[in-house]
Amino acid sequence: MTTTGAHEEAEGLTTRGFWWWRRRRSVVLDVGLAVVSALECAFEGIRFADSARLPVALGVVFGVVVGSVLLLRRRWPMTVVLVSVAVTPAEMGVLLAIVGLYTLAASDAPRRIIGALAGMSLVGTLIVVFVRTRQDVSGVDIESARWYIPLIAVFMALSMSLPPVLLGLYVGARRRLMESLRERADSLEQELSLLADRAEQRAEWARTEERTRIAREMHDVVAHRVSLMVVHAAALQAVALKDPQKAVKNAALVGDMGRQALTELREMLGVLRAGEQQAARKVADAGSGADRSTVPLASVGVAAAAAAAAAADDGPGMEDIEALVGQSRDAGMVVELAVQGVTRAYAPEVEQTAYRVVQEALTNVHKHAAGAKVMVRLAHRDAEIAMQVENGPSYGAADAGLPSGGNGLVGMRERVLALGGVFVSGETDAGGFRVSAVLPYRDAA
Structure with a gap:
């Protein structure tokens, strides 16, 4: 040519x-x-x-x-x-x-x-x-x-x-x-088209991850509190006529747990709203020429960052596990807590994950093995922290009748694996159920 x-x-x-x-x-x-x-x-x-x-x-x-x-x-x-x-x-x-x-x-x-x-x-x-x-x-x-x-x-x-x-x-x-x-x-x-496609895929993945994380947080916050409230309400109904003083005590516990659940929900929703407002301000400052299609992604990203930061800084930690066990005891559960090793400060995400694992395991006992004896073990080791929640057989105790979405164990596994840990759950030979998790050590600094 x-x-x-x-x-x-x-x-x-x-x-x-x-x-x-x-x-x-x-x-x-x-x-x-x-x-x-x-x-x-x-x-x-x-x-x-x-x-x-x-x-x-x-x-x-x-x-x-x-x-x-x-x-x-x-x-x-x-x-x-x-x-x-x-x-x-x-x-x-x-x-x-x-x-x-x-x-x-x-x-x-x-x-x-x-x-x-x-x-x-x-x-x-x-x-x-x-x-x-x-x-x-x-x-x-x-x-x-x-x-x-x-x-x-x-x-x-x-x-x-x-x-x-x-x-x-x-x-x-x-x-x-x-x-x-x-x-x-x-x-x-x-190449730009390919990068745009990849960016859209990453954005969709980030949105999915954020939805999953928010759902997991909501599940951990609501399920435990509401489960204990249902258990106390059932006990209140049983002893209202026989033991008025115990009924008053159970009613007070139900009120305290309801207020705690509402407080945690308000904090989480406030974090999400703050993230969305911050994203809106950034988009407004970027000028009228900005692509409007990026607003939802920016909102999700900022909200995710804010929620993660708030959860890490203000969320529960290892020092709250004893109070968590005390709440289950107040609900009539027989719970023993054993701690091995020297307690030390961990990174916020490690402490929060350890707390959520114990919380969800106790919630499952309330739902599916009411009246069973529970053993909670914590082991502080050089390079890791291990936790185990094991309940014995319920001996034919009636199920609490609480709804279950089947996401509790999945959420615990996701939390642990995200930090590079190991998670194992399953039935025991004695007819109970055991939840075990090992998290790698991360310094609080």
Whole structure:
């Protein structure tokens, strides 16, 4: 493919045309050049026929055929140059040679071929001009004929061969540069599209993770408190007439737990609202030119960060486990707490996860094994902290009738694995249930 055709195709302006032409104006241009070249060669063919003592008609036909070869310049530029070199001794085809050299130099042909054909055209023109000039000045007595003839021959040969070749090389290099830049732009556009798709996937993943985390927090906050409230309400109903003092005590516990649950819910909702307001302020400060589609993602991201920070700083910790066990004891559960090792400060996320594991395990006992004896063990080790909540058989005790979504164990496992820990749960040989978790040590700093 020659330079013009390749350039048209690269610009995306081409249509299915006639033969090797892809646009109508390309056909018009080449046909016009071929007509001019044919007229020129036909006129020069008359002179060639006279000098060669051939019929004039034959010279005209020969010139028309030679000039019409210019129609092939886009398809076979080397053929056009070779024909122009071949007819150089007949002193015809000036336009054919100039346009052919330009088209060849601007094409994707190897440089050595371009150089060889351009050299042939240069040498041919040099020889013809030298001979013709020598014949013209042969009858004139000029002392400077020795340098005049070679100078004119070199000047004419260079002026006919060098400019079209240089211009063609420039146009071809510019076309290749534009094609390279266009390919890079297309590649960058594809990469940006891929990055946008990946960013959208990450955003969707972040939203899903945040929904899961919020659901887990809500489950841990509400399920335990409400479960204890239901247990105390049942005990209150049972002893209201028999033991008024115990009924009053249970009623007070129910009220305290309800207030604690409401307080924790308000804190969590306040954190989420603060995150959304902060995201809205950032979007407003970004200007009216910002993409509105990024607002929900920003809200989710800021809300997630704020909720995580608040949960880590203000959430329950290891020191609250004893009070948690005390609440279960007040609800009538027999719970023993055993602590091994030296108590120390852990990172907030470690302490909160340990607390939530124990809380959820005790909540499950209240739901599914009411009246069973429970053993809570904590072990502070050098590189980790281990916790275990194990309940014995319930001996036919009735289920508390509390609703269960089946997400308690899943939430505990997700929390522990997120910190690089180990989580195991299952029934014991004695007919009870055991929940065990090991968290790696992280310094509070």
